[in-house]
Amino acid sequence: MVTFGKLFPQEKNISGFNLTASILLGLLVLYISYPLFGLAYIGGSINLAQSLTRPEIINAFLLSMATATISTLILSIFGIPFAYALARFHFKWKFLLRLVVIIPLVLPPLASGTMLLGAFGPYSFLGRTIPIDFTQTILGIIIAQTYVASPFIILPSQAAFEAVPEKYEIIARVLGKKQSTMFFKVSLPLAKTGIIVGLLMAWIRSIGELGATLMMAYNPHTISIQIFEDNAIGGIKNSVAGIVWVVILSIIALAVFLILRRSQYIRLA
Amino acid sequence: MTLEIVNLSFNFPSFELGPVSLNIDDGIMVILGPTGSGKTTLINLIAGILSPNKGKIVLNGIDITKIPIESRKVGFVFQDSTLFPHLNVHQNILFGLTRDELHNEERMIMVRKIIEDLGIANLLNRTIDSLSGGESQKVSLAQMLVTRPRIILLDEPLSHLDPPTREKLRLELRTILKKQRVPVIYVTHFEEDVLALADSISILNNGKLVGTGDIKQILNSSPSTTSFFTQVTSGANYISGLVVKSEEGLTSFKVGSHLLNTLGEFLVGTKIGVIVRREDIILSKEKIKTSARNTLFLQVAEIVQRSNLVDIHLKIDGLEIVSRITQSAMKDLGITKNDHIYAIFKASAPHLVREES
Numbered sequence: 001m002v003t004f005g006k007l008f009p010q011e012k013n014i015s016g017f018n019l020t021a022s023i024l025l026g027l028l029v030l031y032i033s034y035p036l037f038g039l040a041y042i043g044g045s046i047n048l049a050q051s052l053t054r055p056e057i058i059n060a061f062l063l064s065m066a067t068a069t070i071s072t073l074i075l076s077i078f079g080i081p082f083a084y085a086l087a088r089f090h091f092k093w094k095f096l097l098r099l100v101v102i103i104p105l106v107l108p109p110l111a112s113g114t115m116l117l118g119a120f121g122p123y124s125f126l127g128r129t130i131p132i133d134f135t136q137t138i139l140g141i142i143i144a145q146t147y148v149a150s151p152f153i154i155l156p157s158q159a160a161f162e163a164v165p166e167k168y169e170i171i172a173r174v175l176g177k178k179q180s181t182m183f184f185k186v187s188l189p190l191a192k193t194g195i196i197v198g199l200l201m202a203w204i205r206s207i208g209e210l211g212a213t214l215m216m217a218y219n220p221h222t223i224s225i226q227i228f229e230d231n232a233i234g235g236i237k238n239s240v241a242g243i244v245w246v247v248i249l250s251i252i253a254l255a256v257f258l259i260l261r262r263s264q265y266i267r268l269a
Numbered sequence: 270m271t272l273e274i275v276n277l278s279f280n281f282p283s284f285e286l287g288p289v290s291l292n293i294d295d296g297i298m299v300i301l302g303p304t305g306s307g308k309t310t311l312i313n314l315i316a317g318i319l320s321p322n323k324g325k326i327v328l329n330g331i332d333i334t335k336i337p338i339e340s341r342k343v344g345f346v347f348q349d350s351t352l353f354p355h356l357n358v359h360q361n362i363l364f365g366l367t368r369d370e371l372h373n374e375e376r377m378i379m380v381r382k383i384i385e386d387l388g389i390a391n392l393l394n395r396t397i398d399s400l401s402g403g404e405s406q407k408v409s410l411a412q413m414l415v416t417r418p419r420i421i422l423l424d425e426p427l428s429h430l431d432p433p434t435r436e437k438l439r440l441e442l443r444t445i446l447k448k449q450r451v452p453v454i455y456v457t458h459f460e461e462d463v464l465a466l467a468d469s470i471s472i473l474n475n476g477k478l479v480g481t482g483d484i485k486q487i488l489n490s491s492p493s494t495t496s497f498f499t500q501v502t503s504g505a506n507y508i509s510g511l512v513v514k515s516e517e518g519l520t521s522f523k524v525g526s527h528l529l530n531t532l533g534e535f536l537v538g539t540k541i542g543v544i545v546r547r548e549d550i551i552l553s554k555e556k557i558k559t560s561a562r563n564t565l566f567l568q569v570a571e572i573v574q575r576s577n578l579v580d581i582h583l584k585i586d587g588l589e590i591v592s593r594i595t596q597s598a599m600k601d602l603g604i605t606k607n608d609h610i611y612a613i614f615k616a617s618a619p620h621l622v623r624e625e626s
Contacts, residue, residue: 167347167349167351168351168353170318170338170351171345171347171351172353172364173337173338173339174316174317174318174338174339174343174344174345175339175364175365175412175413175416176339176340176342176365176367176416177339177364177365178339179339185364186353189355190353190354190355
């Protein structure tokens with residue numbers, strides 16, 4: 001029986017609305033979870049333990065964890081203050097900045113990767129001027145991940161800062177605190193739930209990033225590229241191990257979120 | 270300390286405040302005005318939350334107009350609670366103190382005294398969302414007072430409280446604010462706040478300063494100011510006097526040469542201020558014996574028509590009050606200007622708004 005929380009009492013008869021909602025909800029859950037059953041089915045037909053511990057899979061997994069973490073850290077240092085500026089500062093061309101932020105979101109990742117290659121590749125201006133290899137290196141992976149994951153930090157953080165009533169910032173300054181102190185002691189703590197959600201989303205997105213990374217740094221292999229290559233070489237059975245590792249990472253990220261929420265460190269409305 | 274506002278003005282797209290000029294010494298100035306008159310804009314300018322288009326703000330001879338908010342040492346209590354929800358009560362109170370001040374024993378003794386004076390020592394470990402409206406405003410007051418501000422601004426801090434809490438806090442507020450010995454600006458549209466707190470009043474209407482002075486000066490100033498004051502307030506009578514006797518729940522207080530009675534018990538020598546609604550004052554051409562404990566013999570100074578009602582302005586020997594009666598009552602009694610008439614009201618009619626020992 002589907003009920004609507006505390007608002008409506010449990011109805012004795014199933015209403016048409018409840019029934020329709022239940023069916024739609026069920027279909028969506030089935031659609032999202034069915035591939036996991038497919039994965040389990042295929043995984044059952046191979047030596048999963050051996051596949052999971054293949055050196056190239058482990059290396060790709062660890063590399064993805066490391067680069068995603070670095071990318072997320074870089075994005076938090078630049079992205080959170082940028083989000084605050086978008087939320088609080090008023091200036092003429094702000095709408096242009098808002099547009100710029102969503103570019104990596106709307107572009108197909110392969111297109112983003114191609115553009116990044118043009119900007120950082122060996123024949124680009126930077127590639128020819130600066131004696132650093134931006135492509136086919138860990139740096140290339142980080143460039144690709146930060147680019148595609150940037151909206152995932154900026155947009156939720158901006159929304160989180162906008163949701164903090166300005167009166168708290170005003171009173172902090174009236175009480176004698178400089179703007180920087182106000183930001184760290186009031187704005188950031190009050191926006192932390194949205195920011196943490198953004199950080200987790202950016203991290204997960206970085207882990208799962210394929211298209212831009214393919215163009216910028218096919219080698220060394222991230223876990224997504226490893227899955228892609230394993231599938232290309234040996235079909236679905238060959239790529240199951242990589243997928244399982246990514247699913248494990250997603251569960252870790254979800255667990256972190258739930259622990260923070262349970263500890264009341266973050267509160268959802 | 271002296272606060273001078275000199276020709277201050279601010280423009281919104283559809284509203285202009287000023288130019289406004291005011292002088293406030295160590296006392297409480299109440300700024301009265303209808304919604305949208307510019308009261309909040311004015312105190313936001315003083316706090317530095319807004320920057321004026323013209324004019325200046327001078328504190329003790331120093332121009333603070335361009336000084337940033339955090340350096341002005343202004344205390345501000347808003348209408349809505351601005352306590353930080355992620356901190357508990359104690360952390361909120363200490364928020365405005367610097368690291369050095371937190372480690373200063375003398376300062377912390379002062380902080381504890383403020384907490385005790387406001388009666389909030391039992392709330393220190395509570396979360397903000399567990400506080401009542403009155404508790405919240407007391408904590409906001411403490412948060413502001415511990416920073417030792419040079420100017421105190423209050424933007425209708427009692428307006429969201431229920432009437433009994435508002436009344437109780439209002440009586441305590443004057444004592445607390447006067448102790449600070451700094452200019453205080455209190456914005457309100459409640460006449461009880463005016464009468465309970467004000468050393469001086471300024472009236473704002475449509476962004477312009479309509480009048481400034483103490484209550485008597487306002488009521489004796491131009492008809493437009495007076496009528497505006499009574500439009501904004503309900504035009505109750507404010508009477509203040511010295512308690513001469515108080516027993517069995519009945520207090521007698523002297524107003525000029527007149528003795529009035531009100532309910533309640535006070536120490537002899539206390540100065541009390543009460544308001545009596547115009548509608549509560551009954552008029553009679555003859556002296557009659559009633560249960561009312563207040564009978565005054567006064568002269569009709571003025572008769573002011575108000576659609577179906579009439580305000581009869583009465584005065585004698587330094588006492589001025591207004592009675593509001595119907596047109597037909599006025600006709601029946603045959604009241605005209607300069608008549609002598611009895612004004613009667615019960616001891617339960619006066620409503621205490623100020624008490625000073």
